[in-house]
Amino acid sequence: MQKGRRTKSRHGKKGRFHWPLLLVGAVVLISIPKAWQMGSEWIAVQNAIREASAVEEPAEDFRPDVGEPPYTIAVDAGHGGDDPGATGIVVEKDMTAQTAEDLMEWLRADPNYIPVTTRESYDTTATPMERAEASNHQHPDLLLSIHGNSAAAEASGFECYPITPGRVWHRESVYFARLLASGMEAAGSTLRGQNGIRYIYYENGEKVLAEANDLRVREEETFTLLEESNCPAVLAEQCFVTSAADVDRFGDQDGCALTAQVYYQAICSYFGTQPVEAPAA
């Protein structure tokens, strides 16, 4: 822009001195280095802002703006129908359905919450996109997707995936993820990664894992359900279905009930409500 303007003022009428034009030209010439410097400073400032936003971690005193109850909670039981998920000591779809139903009972007992699901029934087969659309259609305030982990080698513990850095609901999702992880730790689970929170990205069809402190804003998408969700959302891997010790504590019938209670209390902490004493009968 500056260069264009200078060229124009220099090429006025030829052959005659125009003192006012000459004066303007001189002023413009003098100001070019200054403008150039300001331009590069501006670029530096913009870069600094971009870098700062890429590493901005939710402050410890951050609290989501939750508004007034009742709050609609989308409970997504992972897999189901024709999709069993991982198979180990238990089948993932059975564990997620059991945990989701137990969580629904807690939420049904609490007038602060309206629980909704992402499928017609636990036997319905649905893609992540269909689940996201079903959830968004019901305008939830929070979404929890329940899954189980699996590994060929010995592995155990809890981890969960919030909406990724740079996305609209990132901070709220991390806030919820922290409550879930600390609740599971208090219940006796070990936390994987950095305090049980990780990010997943799909790079050329491959799942790439990033730890919680890797807050770079990436173009790669995370789980479709999280990517498409119109509210804060977390996908939780409550335990390894391939670990006998994990299933015993968090994956069998009692384990699902315990995990559902942890999830319910994390939801209450997120919205700042007093938990009820017992789930609906």
Ligand SMILES: [Zn+2]
């Ligand atoms: Zn799963």
